[in-house]
Amino acid sequence: MTYYLGIDGGGSKTYALLCDEHGNVLGKGRSGNGNHQISATEAAASIREASFAALAEAGLQLGDIKHAYLGLAGADRKTDYDILHPMIRGIGFTNYTLSGDPMIGLRAGTGRPYGVALICGTGTNAAGRNPQGQHYQCGGFDYMYGDFGGGGSLNIEVFRTVIRAWDGRESPTLLTAPLLKLLGYEWVDDMYNDFLDHGKHVPLDAARLLFPAAAEGDAAALAILQHQGMELGKAAAAVIHKLGMEKDTFDVVLVGSLLTRGDRGWIRGPISQAVQEAAPLAAVVTLSTEPVVGAVWSALESDGLTITSDIYEKMRAFQDFDLIPITTGQE
Template identity: 45%
Template sequence: MNFFLGVDAGGSKTYSLIVNEKGETLGRGVSGNGNHQTNPRHAEDNIAAACHQALREAGLSKDNIAYAYFGLAGADREPDYEVLRPMIQRLEFPRHSIACDTMIAMRSGTARSYGAVVISGTGFNAAARNRAGEELQYGGFGYIYGDGQGSGRDLANFAFRSAVRAWDLRGESTLLHELVLRAAGFQSVPQMLDAALDNGYTPPLTLAELVFEAADQGDEVAARYLAEQGSELGNAAAALIRRLGMEKDEFDVVLGGSVLSKSRSTIMTDALAETVRMTAPGAKVARINMEPVAGAVLSAMDMAGHAVNEEIMSRLRSASFRDLKGEAKDEQ
């Protein structure tokens, strides 16, 4: 019997999951911050704690693990991997791989070992893997570095800006004027501007939701912006698809993050899908349907050459961490 370990090391929590070759859960672990960019020593300790907890629950040792796969927040560039490779090597799993946590998010939304993923929450990330296992990713750095469009921060800033521009007549009339004032608790735009300019008020991320709300009510300004940003997110995925030579393949483009997963409006996701299909007609939009740590387990199976069937996928979809308490506290 083969056993597989998956790890999802994020900025607030680190999760680990051990399953057998049937996808049956044997051990789980949870700990604190696993992002080395915040504190490398604490990240290493927390990743180790989550792995040890899962091993103990499963009654296994590291040598029993056929393959371990680590999805790591902050694994963005080669300087990050220069820190992460020795960090994970010190955990002493005989066979292992590491990747950005964006890649395990992709695997948690598709039955294939390859595909693309677009994550839009507070910020933005995109990544893709082709049939040969080649990977590319970008994003997470902000607007000045060429990304950030379509993120929660971008939408919140747009809502704020649109309310101001509607008030001073530089912009079109929009429902965002009243929606933003009401949500932010100001009586007028001048009062809101004074708070921003004099008292450090920053548009909260919750304003992003108002763009969808306005669009649902027929607001053209909001609807047009959502379509534009959806196209930009699709452009991000399409660029990776072209660079990896995936234009003629059939695969899933997995959508994740609060902006793409929680909205009732389909304006943004429809524009994203249409833009991707212009580059890869065989691509289909999919959603993350299991815990990202389960995507790490599936990646471990892929790397070990273990065939994944629907029975395994179904078991991993049901894996839960709601009742699990961590052994280590985040010390950052």
């Protein structure tokens, strides 16, 4: 029996999933921040704890793992890998592959080993792999470096939209009442002054207020979500053109909470239009399982195995990590 480990390290959670060569899930682990750009110390601890929790559940040791595949947020450039490889080896990994998190989201969402992944969670990212195995990433940093959106930016868009409606620069918005409730204020001027006086930051949850407001037809919310979709569509088209995939048949996999939980087409619509124009044979699909499943499949493939239809069926719908307590308490 041979064993494989997949790890998905994100900015708020790290998941580990362990299976055998037949795709039987034997162990699971969940921990906190796995992005070294937020905190390398936290990331190392989270990857270690999630991995060892999965190993403990399976009754195995790290040395029993034939191959591990780690898809980590923040694994973007050579400088990142120069930090991450010593970190991963320091945990005890020897036979492993390391990539950015878009690639495991891509692998989890398509039956092909190539395609394009668009991430819209805390931040945004776009990456792809063509049938020849070439890889390209577009974005994944922040607004200054060309990106727009993700929960870490759309929360600000919600806040400033409410401020602009309050001070008369924009029309009234349905975002006002739910934002005041979320932040615990009765009036916008109280919120405005308290944030200014105390240097407060808008919580990520504010981004989720866009969806119910858009569902009620709020023009400001709709404009923000459509802008997000247009920007992600541009990123997808950039990846497609860079990799020469205009005539290929492949999937564009939508990954991240803002794309998979709540969007009714406000973001996806502009993405689909941009993808259709860039690559008419491509299909836009929404990820329906955990990206860590793609990490496990990538671990098997890195060892020369083929993901059979039986393995797909066993693991495609796997998504019960929210039932596992976070071992580090870093949410």
